[in-house]
Amino acid sequence: MPSCRNCGTGVKDSDNFCPTCATPQNDEASRRLNEYIDKRARGLGGGGHGPDGLRRRLQYAVGYVALVAGLTTLTAGAGVFFLLAGLVVLPPVQSLAETQLGRPLGDRPTAAAAGALFVAGTAAFVFV
Structure with missing residues (x-):
């Protein structure tokens, strides 16, 4: 079982985010999270x-x-x-x-x- 990139908690291979600290566990999850944050920031006037x-x-x-x-x-x-x-x-x-x-x-x-x-x-x- 792999461990979280950030906190070391055990995560499943299918987990995109850590269940403990919510850190993205793969590049695709990181990209989607960054897109979401950018979209929300633009919608709120930066x-x-x-x-x-x-x-x-x-x-x-x-x-x-x-x-x-x-x-x-x-x-x-x-x-x-x-x-x-x-x-x-x-x-x-x-x-x-x-x-x-x-x-x-x-x-x-x-x-x-x-x-x-x-x-x-x-x-x-x-x-x-």
Whole structure:
């Protein structure tokens, strides 16, 4: 009976993966596992790595900061603008809007809308 490449546990000749540590036991299993991992990483926007993953993280950060600013300044009247700016930027809201419109919105229109709302909120906070 052969042993696992990684942990030494006994494995059957027909096992593609170790039952203890899940290490691939042959080249075909390794190739299939790598393909699966690559496919999942591409489907998740690189898993948070690369330009798309960084952009998505930045969208969440800006969206949450705007939402907190909106909740903080809600009584001043400016909070509504900050809340809307935060919602426009968040990826789930953007994805929902794209689904409803049937086409992608793009980064520039989203950033322009959020920027305009943020400027309006700042103006309302300063001048009102």
